Amino acid sequence: MTRPGKVAGAALFAGLMLSLSWMKPAAAQGSGSASLDAVKGRGQVLCGIAGTVPGFSLPDSQGVMRGLDADSCRAVTAAALGDAAKTKFVATTTQNRFTALQSGEVDLLSRSTTWTLAREANLGLEFAWVNYYDGTGFLVKKSAGVKEAKEMDGATICVQPGTSTELAINDFYRLHNMKFTPILIADQAEIQGAFLSGRCDAYSTDASALATFRFSQGPKADDLVLLPDIISKEPLGVMVRKGDDKWFDIVRWTFIAMITAEEKGVTSANIDSFANTTDPDIRRLLGLEGDMGKALGLDNKWAYNVIKQVGNFGEMWNRNITPMGVPRGINNIWTKGGLQYAPPIR
Missing domain, CATH: 3.40.190.10 (Periplasmic binding protein-like II)
Incomplete structure (x- = not known):
């Protein structure tokens, strides 16, 4: 047997919940997003x-x-x-x-x-x-005669800071017990200019971006080589x-x-x-x-x-x-x- 007090209390609680149900966050009042x-x-x-x-x-x-x-x-x-x-x-x-x-x-x-x-x-x-x-790749100048990334022990590499590319290069060199010197440049145009001017031996970023950058060089594209190595999943x-x-x-x-x-x-x-x-x-x-x-x-x-x-x-x-x-x-x-x-x- 349910006591009258319990019924009244349950009704009051239900009424309170109903009134609170209108107090929804802003997102819920619109699309839900x-x-x-x-x-x-x-x-x-x-x-x-x-x-x-x-x-x-x-x-x-x-x-x-x-x-x-x-x-x-x-x-x-x-x-x-x-x-x-x-x-x-x-x-x-x-x-x-x-x-x-x-x-x-x-x-x-x-x-x-x-x-x-x-x-x-x-x-x-x-x-x-x-x-x-x-995947992370490397772009080098044809004149360097480099055929694969493992030939670049001691190289200077242009890379943007704070990117997964920077981490991938570190992992690759650590795995193969090699050393490199990073040239960290944030601006895209500046880093590409630094590579072309010879400030670094290689330019590294996503292989797709390297391919499109090489393509953008027109007749001079043949002076640049995209190495076959893809050293990470990106x-x-x-x-x-x-x-x-x-x-x-x-x-x-x-x-x-x-x-x-x-x-x-x-x-x-x-x-x-x-x-x-x-x-x-x-x-x-x-x-x-x-x-x-x-x-x-x-x-x-x-x-x-x-x-x-x-x-x-x-x-x-x-x-x-x-x-x-x-x-x-x-x-x-x-x-x-x-x-x-x-x-x-x-």
């Missing part, structure tokens, strides 16, 4: 990039930011706001890139940044996806702040949508021809059935907007990386021998 609410409120996605790397983020002759990292930003903006043009690019350095994301100066970081345990465990940040599988990814799972989901599934589109042969040019497709995967991808967008807090045409405005993953690669002379290799989709594999959108 503080980042998405901020993005919608300002009508822009603030994206941290380098802004100095050919093939990844560099303004063209008209001042338009071009590159794989820049287009990764545009894809997220197309998903979140329906308009890729509403991306605002914020230049960051290797020293301030994480602080910019932590402080909310940017909504995501797309800056050729390597996914590592220390970064994800210690910075309050996390990687949503890998847009380029890379999965370059797009980062967001921890604690905002819905924003993380939006960024992650934007890339999955682009990979899915490539797998299915859906491009920015032919996407509208699939309006009457019977393929259930494509119908869900393009918002023709199901509520995949609604599940993310977005319009159901979120992925359609990404593909129509930015393209599938292959288009993004071909537009930005292929002209640099870099083979796609392991960055291809899994059906063509690569690592890019899309979980199902269902």
Whole structure:
């Protein structure tokens, strides 16, 4: 038997909980994502990039930011706001890139940044996806006659401080009981100039960046040699702040949508021809059935907007990386021998 006092107490407690249920955090009153609410409120996605790397983020002759990292930003903006043009690019350095994301100066970081345990465990940040599988390499002058990295005992090496490249070089030289002298220069253009002027024997960073830098030298490219050694794994990814799972989901599934589109042969040019497709995967991808967008807090045409405005993953690669002379290799989709594999959108 329940005593009257208990009933009254239970009713009072239930009433109190009901009244408190209205006291929700600001994010819960909107989309459920503080980042998405901020993005919608300002009508822009603030994206941290380098802004100095050919093939990844560099303004063209008209001042338009071009590159794989820049287009990764545009894809997220197309998903979140329906308009890729509403991306605002914020230049960051290797020293301030994480602080910019932590402080909310940017909504995501797309800056050729390597996914590592220390970064994800210690910075309050996390990687949503890998847009380029890379590795640390070395660029030397042909006149040096160097054929492999093990021949560079005692070399001076130009490298940016505070990067995973710096750690990879230290590990490599330690492993092979060799010594080197680092020439630490933060500015991208300055470090490249230092290498070309002879201040260091080698320039080290991600092999992709070395290849694009060599390509940018035009006729003088043949004077430079990209050594065959890849001394580390460098999965370059797009980062967001921890604690905002819905924003993380939006960024992650934007890339999955682009990979899915490539797998299915859906491009920015032919996407509208699939309006009457019977393929259930494509119908869900393009918002023709199901509520995949609604599940993310977005319009159901979120992925359609990404593909129509930015393209599938292959288009993004071909537009930005292929002209640099870099083979796609392991960055291809899994059906063509690569690592890019899309979980199902269902």
